[in-house]
Every structure is written in structure tokens, then in C-alpha cells.
Amino acid sequence: xxxxxxxxxxxxxxxxxxxxxxxxxxxxxxxxxxxxxxxxxxxxxxxxxxxxxxxxxxxxxxxxxxxxxxxxxxxxxxxxxxxxxxxxxxxxxxxxxxxxxxxxxxxxxxxxxxxxxxxxxxxxxxxxxxxxxxxxxxxxxxxxxxxxxxxxxxxxxxxxxxxxxxxxxxxxxxxxxxxxxxxxxxxxxxxxxxxxxxxxxxxxxxxxxxxxxxxxxxxxxx
Amino acid sequence: xxxxxxxxxxxxxxxxxxxxxxxxxxxxxxxxxxxxxxxxxxxxxxxxxxxxxxxxxxxxxxxxxxxxxxxxxxxxxxxxxxxxxxxxxxxxxxxxxxxxxxxxxxxxxxxxxxxxxxxxxxxxxxxxxxxxxxxxxxxxxxxxxxxxxxxxxxxxxx
Ligand code: SF4
Ligand code: SF4
Numbered sequence: 001x002x003x004x005x006x007x008x009x010x011x012x013x014x015x016x017x018x019x020x021x022x023x024x025x026x027x028x029x030x031x032x033x034x035x036x037x038x039x040x041x042x043x044x045x046x047x048x049x050x051x052x053x054x055x056x057x058x059x060x061x062x063x064x065x066x067x068x069x070x071x072x073x074x075x076x077x078x079x080x081x082x083x084x085x086x087x088x089x090x091x092x093x094x095x096x097x098x099x100x101x102x103x104x105x106x107x108x109x110x111x112x113x114x115x116x117x118x119x120x121x122x123x124x125x126x127x128x129x130x131x132x133x134x135x136x137x138x139x140x141x142x143x144x145x146x147x148x149x150x151x152x153x154x155x156x157x158x159x160x161x162x163x164x165x166x167x168x169x170x171x172x173x174x175x176x177x178x179x180x181x182x183x184x185x186x187x188x189x190x191x192x193x194x195x196x197x198x199x200x201x202x203x204x205x206x207x208x209x210x211x212x213x214x215x216x217x218x219x220x221x222x
Numbered sequence: 223x224x225x226x227x228x229x230x231x232x233x234x235x236x237x238x239x240x241x242x243x244x245x246x247x248x249x250x251x252x253x254x255x256x257x258x259x260x261x262x263x264x265x266x267x268x269x270x271x272x273x274x275x276x277x278x279x280x281x282x283x284x285x286x287x288x289x290x291x292x293x294x295x296x297x298x299x300x301x302x303x304x305x306x307x308x309x310x311x312x313x314x315x316x317x318x319x320x321x322x323x324x325x326x327x328x329x330x331x332x333x334x335x336x337x338x339x340x341x342x343x344x345x346x347x348x349x350x351x352x353x354x355x356x357x358x359x360x361x362x363x364x365x366x367x368x369x370x371x372x373x374x375x376x377x378x379x380x
Contacts, residue, residue, distance in 0.1 A: 008317045009317040009318055010317045010319070040270075043272045044272050047275035048314055050279060051275065051278055051279060051357050054279070054357045054358070054359060055320065055356045055359055057359035
């Protein structure tokens with residue numbers, strides 16, 4: 001899922017400093033699962049915004065709502081119900097949601113309530129770690145299922161680098177060297193070709209280096 | 223000008239048994255400050271961040287939570303959870319430029335214990351020194367809040 005975390009409240013207060021009526025809008029997707037922007041977090045942020053405004057001696061009213069998703073037009077369209085009732089929107093969805101609102105509601109002032117951090121998973125309660133970088137040309141079949149793009153500090157395709165020591169990455173002793181893990185995994189599953197293979201210079205155009213990416217599925221378009 | 227703080231205390235069933243046994247008059251006789259209003263909960267682990275923030279919105283100058291000792295919670299981890307939520311609120315208060323000391327977590331023994339009164343006295347003294355909540359700035363009108371229930375905000379309501 002997409003991992004996010006709430007921005008510091010002072011940063012958000014600065015965004016909405018001129019707004020008197022604020023729509024705090026959560027999303028029931030990934031940000032609900034990672035407890036960054038679901039219904040509960042909307043309630044907390046709206047309360048913090050009201051407190052911040054109270055402290056500044058400013059009037060404020062908030063609308064708290066949570067859409068099923070903010071990355072589909074049909075749900076963004078349902079925001080019609082609040083037309084004329086807010087001066088600013090603080091979206092607690094990932095950056096996709098904020099962009100969708102900005103795309104589809106050209107006059108709306110929309111601000112991000114969270115920092116979108118990574119594509120990751122829950123490593124343990126309250127801890128999430130990055131696992132994939134959405135590079136558009138997956139190589140996991142060659143690397144024992146462990147991603148060198150997202151999980152190697154240098155996104156090396158032929159690792160490890162000279163900084164790998166004792167299974168740890170040179171950037172920090174708490175970070176595993178994923179290339180050590182990849183080699184260990186390929187040995188465990190007896191993938192000799194994988195171990196010997198040398199990846200060619202990579203074309204990163206699918207990873208966003210060729211501009212914004214668009215996915216078209218002709219079997220689904222209408 | 224003298225200032226009597228408004229302090230809201232959220233206490234679990236176990237740490238606040240004294241309130242039931244002695245009643246308000248008995249507590250006052252023990253030296254429990256008048257400024258503190260007690261809210262009893264089954265467990266502090268039930269306490270939501272939003273409930274504490276609401277207390278500040280409703281005019282509290284200070285808030286504290288009293289739960290079991292960290293390693294002896296009746297519900298195992300309830301008071302640990304509460305402590306983490308209190309820490310998160312301290313951080314948010316600091317980000318808003320408000321003294322984080324206005325919220326505190328106490329881990330108290332269960333049943334009758336002088337610590338229960340002492341925590342209230344400590345908060346009373348602390349908040350009296352800090353003065354009124356900065357959230358009580360003058361407003362030209364009261365803040366309004368509209369809360370939409372889940373059925374009203376399912377987007378396309380499919
Ligand atoms: S190789 Fe690319 S698509 Fe595959 S897991 Fe890594 S970043 Fe994601
Ligand atoms: S030590 Fe390992 S994970 Fe770190 S940059 Fe080098 S190859 Fe990548």
C-alpha cells in the first residue's frame with residue numbers, strides 16, 4: 001500500500017492561514033490502513049486545526065468527511081455536496097488524492113495533510129518499510145523477490161557495492177544490504193543463473209525518467 | 223487576577239477507585255484540588271486522541287491521564303497505549319506553539335493511593351503557573367463543526 005504520515009500541524013496551519021471554512025477530507029484506502037488519513041485521523045486533524053485557529057483568535061469551521069477513495073473521479077465528483085461550504089480543502093489522502101482534487105476541481109484550494117512516503121508494508125505494529133518504487137519494469141524474478149530499486153540505497157542492478165559490510169548497507173548499520181539478502185536468497189533457492197547473471201545498463205524511462213507515466217488498458221477503456 | 227484552572231482528568235477504573243469509595247467530599251478532604259474534573263474510563267487504552275483534544279477545545283487549561291503502572295496494567299497494555307497517545311498530543315501541542323506540559327500521563331498504583339491525589343495537586347500547581355490555555359483566545363464567534371457520518375461521505379454512495 002501507499003504509506004503516508006501526517007505533516008506537522010504547524011505546517012498545515014500555515015497552509016490554511018487565510019481559510020475560515022476548511023474541509024478536512026480523508027480517504028478510506030491505503031492511508032486508512034496505515035493510520036495516516038482515515039476517519040480517525042480526519043477527526044484529530046480537524047480538532048488540531050480548530051485549536052490552532054482558536055489560539056490565533058481566528059474564526060474557523062470545519063467539515064470532516066472521508067471518501068471511499070480520492071483517486072477515482074466518481075468519488076471526487078461526490079464532493080459536489082460541499083460546494084460553497086469551504087474556502088480550503090486539506091486532503092489526508094496520498095499525493096494522488098490531492099492531485100485528483102486539483103485536476104478535477106480547478107477552483108479549489110487543496111492542500112496536502114500528509115507526506116506520502118513510500119510503497120511499503122507493515123513490518124510490525126506502527127512500523128512500515130518501503131518495498132517497491134513503482135519502477136515500471138519489475139525485476140523481482142531475477143532477484144529472489146527482493147527489490148534492488150527500492151531497497152538498495154543506490155538502486156544498483158548488480159550489487160552489492162563495496163560498502164556492503166556484514167550484511168549491512170553502508171548508509172546505516174540498521175539498513176540491511178538488500179544485495180546481500182538477494183545473494184543469500186538466490187543461494188537458498190539454488191538459482192545459479194540468477195547469481196551469475198549480470199544485468200545490462202538499465203533503461204529508466206519506465207521509472208518516470210521518461211516523464212509522467214500513463215497506463216492504458218484497451219480491454220477496459222470505454 | 224486569580225486564575226482557577228480547568229483541568230480534565232481521564233482516569234481508568236482501577237486508578238480512580240478512591241473516587242467511588244470516598245465520593246467528591248471525601249476526595250476534597252484528602253486535598254484533591256477543586257480544579258480537577260474526573261472522567262472515569264474502563265481503561266485508559268480506550269481513550270482516543272480526539273477525546274483529549276476535544277477537552278482542550280471545550281476549554282480545558284490542562285489535561286491528564288491516569289492509568290496503571292506501565293508493566294502492571296490490568297488490561298496488559300492499556301496504559302502503555304494511553305502514554306503513547308499522550309506523547310503524540312504533546313508533540314502536536316508543541317507544533318502549535320503551546321506548552322506540552324499542559325497534557326500529562328501518570329502511571330499510578332491501583333486502589334487507594336496517595337499518588338492519585340498528588341498527581342491532581344501537581345497538575346493543579348503546574349497549570350496554575352502556566353496560566354490560562356492559549357487556545358482560549360478571544361473569538362468573535364464560536365467555532366462550528368460539522369461532522370458527517372460515514373454513510374454521508376461514501377463518495378459516490380454506490
Ligand atoms: S523492480 Fe520495480 S516494480 Fe519491481 S518491486 Fe522493485 S521498484 Fe517495484
Ligand atoms: S551496501 Fe548494499 S544496499 Fe547499500 S548501497 Fe551498497 S549494494 Fe545497495
